[in-house]
Amino acid sequence: MRAIAGSPDQIQIMYGVGGERWLPELIVPWLPGHENSSPVRIGNAAYEQLQIDVFGEIGDAMLQTLKAGMAPSERGRALRPVVLEYLSKAWREPDEGIWEVRGGPRHFVHSKVMAWVAFDRAASSVAAEGPSEEAPRWREIANEIHGEVCERGFDRELNSFVQAYGSKRLDASLLLMPLVGFLPATDPRIQGTLRAIEDRLLIDGEFVLRYEAENAGDGLPAGEGAFLACSFWLVDNYVLQGRYAEARKLFDRLLSRCNDVGLLAEEFDPLTGRMLGNFPQAYSHVGLINSALNLSRQTGPAEERSKSQGPPP
Numbered sequence: 001m002r003a004i005a006g007s008p009d010q011i012q013i014m015y016g017v018g019g020e021r022w023l024p025e026l027i028v029p030w031l032p033g034h035e036n037s038s039p040v041r042i043g044n045a046a047y048e049q050l051q052i053d054v055f056g057e058i059g060d061a062m063l064q065t066l067k068a069g070m071a072p073s074e075r076g077r078a079l080r081p082v083v084l085e086y087l088s089k090a091w092r093e094p095d096e097g098i099w100e101v102r103g104g105p106r107h108f109v110h111s112k113v114m115a116w117v118a119f120d121r122a123a124s125s126v127a128a129e130g131p132s133e134e135a136p137r138w139r140e141i142a143n144e145i146h147g148e149v150c151e152r153g154f155d156r157e158l159n160s161f162v163q164a165y166g167s168k169r170l171d172a173s174l175l176l177m178p179l180v181g182f183l184p185a186t187d188p189r190i191q192g193t194l195r196a197i198e199d200r201l202l203i204d205g206e207f208v209l210r211y212e213a214e215n216a217g218d219g220l221p222a223g224e225g226a227f228l229a230c231s232f233w234l235v236d237n238y239v240l241q242g243r244y245a246e247a248r249k250l251f252d253r254l255l256s257r258c259n260d261v262g263l264l265a266e267e268f269d270p271l272t273g274r275m276l277g278n279f280p281q282a283y284s285h286v287g288l289i290n291s292a293l294n295l296s297r298q299t300g301p302a303e304e305r306s307k308s309q310g311p312p313p
Contacts, residue, residue: 011083013051014044049096050105055087056114056121060180063121072125081134084122088141091115098173099210107165109153110173113182116145120181146182150189159192163211170200171211172230175237185240194237201230203270206253208234225267225276228254232287239294251291264288 016023025043033040062076091112094105119142123135152165163171174193178185185191201209207226231254238247258264259275264284266277 011086013049013054049100050090050093051097051100052087052091052093052095052111053098053108053114055083056117056180058083059118059121059125063125066125080122080125084118084138087115087118091141091145106167107152108171108173109149109161109164110171110176112145112149112153113177113180116142116149116182117180119145149182154189158196159189160196161189161193169212170196172197172201172208172227172233173210175208175230175233178240179233179236185237191241194241197234202234206250207231207268207270225269227267228257228264228281228284229287232284232291235291236294239291244295247291248295251295254288254291 012021014023015021023043025041028040028042029038031040032038059080062072062080066072094107095111096102096105097108097111119138123138123142149161153161155162155168158168160170161174161177163169163174170193175197177183177193178187178190183190197208200212203209203226207228208230210227210230231250235247235251235254238244238250257268257275263280265275265279266281266284267275269276
């Protein structure tokens with residue numbers, strides 16, 4: 001993770017399979033890649049990136065384990081204030097975001113939302129453990145982030161949240177806003193965002209692009225398939241909106257894209273009908289499982305996660 005004053009020295013966005021911290025990225029020019037899909041890379045330069053959203057995932061995971069009846073660990077108790085102290089400053093910084101873009105850091109809305117998740121869940125967790133001086137402070141920061149995102153991350157002309165502050169672009173990660181409880185699915189701003197994503201990122205009523213790729217300035221090669229996890233996020237949004245028939249129809253279509261042993265890749269090419277990218281991809285299967293539970297239970301992961309705490313009044 002890129003160094004920022006006051007950052008915990010031991011936290012990185014990713015590690016090697018053996019726990020390696022140094023993952024330099026090299027291009028291997030003498031290998032053509034699968035079907036000439038060069039360049040072939042070894043390592044991953046994203047290990048040096050700042051991705052603020054991961055702190056929200058950590059905070060949410062800690063709260064969900066608490067809600068499931070697991071006792072908080074001493075290591076978790078010790079880690080939480082260190083991470084939150086760092087994040088109390090870092091959330092104001094631009095970052096590379098969930099998609100690990102290489103076009104320079106920006107104030108990505110999803111990153112800010114997940115910073116809100118980190119403080120929201122921490123305040124809830126600490127309050128659940130008993131009286132504490134920390135909970136009000138974490139709640140105050142969560143409310144500050146919430147207010148800024150609603151002010152700077154929502155475009156009134158588009159009637160939608162946008163990819164980054166000042167941007168006119170849409171991003172599929174905005175579909176996670178109601179899933180993490182930042183705003184309820186019934187909020188007009190969420191409904192407007194959903195309609196905008198359906199209009200501009202949805203292909204053939206099934207495949208959701210990560211973001212608008214034309215002149216994206218993301219520093220990545222042009223052209224990619226639809227990121228399958230994003231389509232499952234759309235299923236979950238339909239569930240929260242009460243659009244169950246549409247959710248089931250979309251889920252069944254996505255399920256039909258699995259191969260003969262039920263596996264999915266990272267992306268899908270709607271033009272050729274072929275899977276693309278990493279295979280098998282955990283992100284796609286996590287999305288599939290969550291959507292399946294959301295459709296089969298009266299209260300699924302989307303409802304459980306979105307009601308962890310919720311936005312300020």
